[in-house]
Amino acid sequence: MTANEDQEMELEALRSIYEGDECFKEISPVSFQFRIGDLEDTKAFILDITWPETYPEAAPQICLDAFFNNRISAETKQLILSKLEEQVEANLGTAMMYTLFEWAKDNQEALMENHKPVVTAVTLTSSSDMTSTTSAAKKKEKKEQLTKAQKRRIISRTDNKGELPRGWNWVDVIKVGTFNLFFPLPALNQT
Structure with missing residues (x-):
């Protein structure tokens, strides 16, 4: 079989397995997203996987750059990627998407064991600050x-x-x- 035939067969299998599953999203015939964990789960993450032309003989590209993953530290992302690359090496030459998704679901706790959510800086203003700025604006608007x-x-x-x-x-x-x-x-x- 050629790489394209293998990809077509795997794509058909993925569509039938994950039909109606909100965790799976087909971006294009060679690009997929899969959410590991529930939306409310702080240890959930999204895998972005893209097939190169020669997949499954060549390793798929795995990425964790989705906006959903911004709360995950760089160290945790690197750990997840290295563990997934081990699985890719073990399954090279075969259809591995289902295997990768299921392995990530089964090992989510171990992958996110050292996860500490990244807190982004958000500036909060108190209501008294807001009141003083709005009252100053009202004073300026008032005519003599x-x-x-x-x-x-x-x-x-x-x-x-x-x-x-x-x-x-x-x-x-x-x-x-x-x-x-x-x-x-x-x-x-x-x-």
Whole structure:
């Protein structure tokens, strides 16, 4: 059999074995992800495995760089990879994906024995810090309030041509307009 025929047969077997299994994900016909452990498990990890063109005669590429694995220390990742590479060497020349996945599931506790979750730095701000910054922002947004005397002075000022600002008499026009609403206008040319 050629490498491609072996790959096709193994791919078909993997699809039938892991059909509906949420731990198995086929990225492409030669690239797969398999989650070892439950999502809530702190010792769970994801294996990324890619077949080279000459697989199964050549070793598959195993990677632990998935975002899910960011909480695993570099030392633990190296231990997992070295143990899996031992299994690859033992099974070289045969279809080994199922064997690798099952071996990793069976040996998860041993692989993650020295696992200490990596804590990423997260900056937390207290609610009092948040309150002080929002209140400062509100103070900046608040416009300056003018007194009545300040408003009168602004209105009575004239511009550089000696003219009052536009709209200085609008208040009077509005008053006259409402006055006229209550009294009928004289009739024009009633002949």
